[in-house]
Amino acid sequence: MSDAIPAVRLTDLHKRYGDFTAVDGVSLDVRTGEFLTFLGSSGSGKTTTLNLIAGFDEPTGGQILLNGAAVTGLPPQRRNIGMVFQRYTLFPHMSVAENVAFPLSVRKLPKAEIGTRVDKALRLVQLERFAARRPSQLSGGQQQRVALARALVYEPQLLLMDEPLGALDKKLREEIQHEIRKLHHRLGVTILYVTHDQEEALRMSDRIAVFEHGRIVQVGTGEDLYHRPATAFVAGFIGNSNFLCGQVAERRGDTAVIALPGGGALSVADASIGGAGTAVRIMIRPEEIELAPDRGDQARAAIPITVRERIFLGDAVTYEVTTADGQNLSIRHGQAQANRFPLEAGASAFARIAPERCVAYTAT
Amino acid sequence: MILTRSKLGLFRYVLYGHAALVMAFLLLPIVFIALLSFGSSRWLAFPPPEWTLKWYRELASDPRWADSFWLSLRLALCVTILSVLLGGAAAFALTRRRFRGRRLLKAFFVSPMIVPVVIVAIALYSFSLKLGLNGTFVGFIAGHLIIAVPFSVICIGNSLRAFDIALEQAAAICGAGRLQILRRVTVPCIAPGVMAAAIFSFLASWDEVVISVFMASPQLQTLPVRMWTSLRMDLSPVIAAVSTLLVLASMLLMVVLGLAFMRRNPK
Numbered sequence: 001m002s003d004a005i006p007a008v009r010l011t012d013l014h015k016r017y018g019d020f021t022a023v024d025g026v027s028l029d030v031r032t033g034e035f036l037t038f039l040g041s042s043g044s045g046k047t048t049t050l051n052l053i054a055g056f057d058e059p060t061g062g063q064i065l066l067n068g069a070a071v072t073g074l075p076p077q078r079r080n081i082g083m084v085f086q087r088y089t090l091f092p093h094m095s096v097a098e099n100v101a102f103p104l105s106v107r108k109l110p111k112a113e114i115g116t117r118v119d120k121a122l123r124l125v126q127l128e129r130f131a132a133r134r135p136s137q138l139s140g141g142q143q144q145r146v147a148l149a150r151a152l153v154y155e156p157q158l159l160l161m162d163e164p165l166g167a168l169d170k171k172l173r174e175e176i177q178h179e180i181r182k183l184h185h186r187l188g189v190t191i192l193y194v195t196h197d198q199e200e201a202l203r204m205s206d207r208i209a210v211f212e213h214g215r216i217v218q219v220g221t222g223e224d225l226y227h228r229p230a231t232a233f234v235a236g237f238i239g240n241s242n243f244l245c246g247q248v249a250e251r252r253g254d255t256a257v258i259a260l261p262g263g264g265a266l267s268v269a270d271a272s273i274g275g276a277g278t279a280v281r282i283m284i285r286p287e288e289i290e291l292a293p294d295r296g297d298q299a300r301a302a303i304p305i306t307v308r309e310r311i312f313l314g315d316a317v318t319y320e321v322t323t324a325d326g327q328n329l330s331i332r333h334g335q336a337q338a339n340r341f342p343l344e345a346g347a348s349a350f351a352r353i354a355p356e357r358c359v360a361y362t363a364t
Numbered sequence: 365m366i367l368t369r370s371k372l373g374l375f376r377y378v379l380y381g382h383a384a385l386v387m388a389f390l391l392l393p394i395v396f397i398a399l400l401s402f403g404s405s406r407w408l409a410f411p412p413p414e415w416t417l418k419w420y421r422e423l424a425s426d427p428r429w430a431d432s433f434w435l436s437l438r439l440a441l442c443v444t445i446l447s448v449l450l451g452g453a454a455a456f457a458l459t460r461r462r463f464r465g466r467r468l469l470k471a472f473f474v475s476p477m478i479v480p481v482v483i484v485a486i487a488l489y490s491f492s493l494k495l496g497l498n499g500t501f502v503g504f505i506a507g508h509l510i511i512a513v514p515f516s517v518i519c520i521g522n523s524l525r526a527f528d529i530a531l532e533q534a535a536a537i538c539g540a541g542r543l544q545i546l547r548r549v550t551v552p553c554i555a556p557g558v559m560a561a562a563i564f565s566f567l568a569s570w571d572e573v574v575i576s577v578f579m580a581s582p583q584l585q586t587l588p589v590r591m592w593t594s595l596r597m598d599l600s601p602v603i604a605a606v607s608t609l610l611v612l613a614s615m616l617l618m619v620v621l622g623l624a625f626m627r628r629n630p631k
Contacts, residue, residue, distance in 0.1 A: 079537075081537055089531050091535070093555075103538035147534075150538065151538075154539065
């Protein structure tokens with residue numbers, strides 16, 4: 001890590017409403033120029049944290065530093081932050097150009113400069129032709145792009161986006177995701193993005209912070225979260241995952257040998273799980289399991305299964321299978337792989353699992 | 365649709381007739397008064413034996429009518445401004461804040477609409493006697509405000525409830541201070557409610573009779589009070605002329621407002 005001053009530093013941030021703790025000790029550094037996403041289900045504290053950074057609400061504990069300066073107690077208008085909201089928050093009585101000019105005119109910039117900067121911002125979101133329209137004459141996607149232009153026109157140090165695409169349909173959403181991503185590359189602005197959509201988070205972010213019950217349970221790149229989820233919750237939230245129940249049979253240093261109920265064992269390198277007898281859950285991604293006619297080599301564990309259902313998905317095939325002790329697994333094979341060893345419902349086979357692809361969690 | 369014209373058959377003529385009767389009931393008295401104001405009969409005989417502008421001339425030559433008109437106008441304007449400011453402030457507190465007794469306070473602000481005016485008038489009369497406000501301009505304003513403020517609380521309160529508070533947050537994050545937000549975002553967005561509050565407040569003061577009768581002095585008589593006394597003292601056709609002018613003024617006001625509204629919301 002460099003010792004540069006982070007664009008945003010949250011230290012032990014708390015927000016309580018009466019008995020309810022919305023944000024419960026959030027600490028996080030956001031690097032300058034980074035695209036960081038707060039991912040979590042509704043009520044996980046991600047939007048509250050964003051509102052605390054924006055200054056719409058004051059934390060009941062902890063600190064917020066923007067570029068090294070504490071902003072606690074500073075009203076939103078003095079934080080020099082841009083924000084795009086979930087709902088369309090364009091001023092209905094102003095034209096598109098007036099909306100984009102608003103942040104500049106409250107800063108009392110000269111008229112000529114406002115004009116050029118508004119033009120530039122509208123070109124950035126490709127809406128220069130709509131400058132004279134009223135927000136009500138635009139589609140939802142266009143309105144959010146105007147909101148984006150309004151948030152960027154004064155070149156804020158930090159851009160907050162609170163589920164800005166939540167109200168748009170899938171195709172439009174992907175289009176604007178792409179645009180936002182491009183703008184981020186071009187402008188180098190630090191972006192804090194809130195979403196409950198894991199696909200959106202993976203697609204857009206440099207790093208993702210996963211929120212659960214007012215805490216950040218893991219921060220990392222999409223790959224970190226996908227391959228090395230810190231908790232079963234993160235594993236379940238990002239991507240599809242299988243959970244196998246088992247028990248620690250023996251410990252060899254940092255490696256735990258986990259016995260699977262249907263016979264077979266997995267050696268998982270994880271020092272954090274307990275000793276022999278501990279009940280664990282093993283997470284395996286659907287595409288990391290291979291179906292084969294035999295047990296294969298010793299390096300991998302092989303669990304006997306029965307195919308319950310085969311689902312053709314075009315580029316891939318998904319098998320819903322059941323182990324001998326009744327645990328269900330989802331297995332995804334690419335088209336080529338599926339063709340090599342075709343399986344129909346009712347067939348018996350072995351599910352081969354590479355131990356290094358597994359993550360074990362102490363069962364709770 | 366229940367009311368598709370083609371499906372109504374002959375029944376639609378019954379509806380037409382009904383609508384015409386309702387309109388006649390509402391409009392005929394006004395037309396009647398307007399006709400009488402041009403009639404020559406001193407006793408308001410109908411149909412008028414001859415047509416004349418005599419009553420309008422008489423009205424113009426009596427300065428007391430003009431005095432009353434200007435008094436009413438000044439009074440209504442003052443009441444309008446104060447009612448919008450006070451009622452608007454109350455509406456903000458009632459919509460934006462959650463506090464104990466909020467509903468009670470809201471009911472309290474609207475209560476002058478429910479309490480019989482004559483009771484308010486008597487109470488105000490005895491109270492302002494003690495303060496020496498009777499027959500003063502300030503006394504009139506205070507009295508009319510009681511009637512006008514509920515309109516402002518309701519109209520501005522309704523627009524504030526429909527107003528998305530996220531717009532204020534958006535304006536704040538854009539760098540606008542509290543006053544800038546109020547002036548450039550909130551007030552323009554709730555302008556229709558403020559306009560309605562202003563119109564209702566103006567009209568509440570403009571044709572207020574009961575409180576004004578109690579408040580009036582020989583020197584300060586609002587137009588409705590002057591009309592009331594004139595009706596009781598000498599039933600002269602001048603009153604018909606005054607009424608006709610008032611109706612004309614109201615119509616003019618509606619047309620101006622209609623045009624302003626159409627400019628604001630084209631189509």
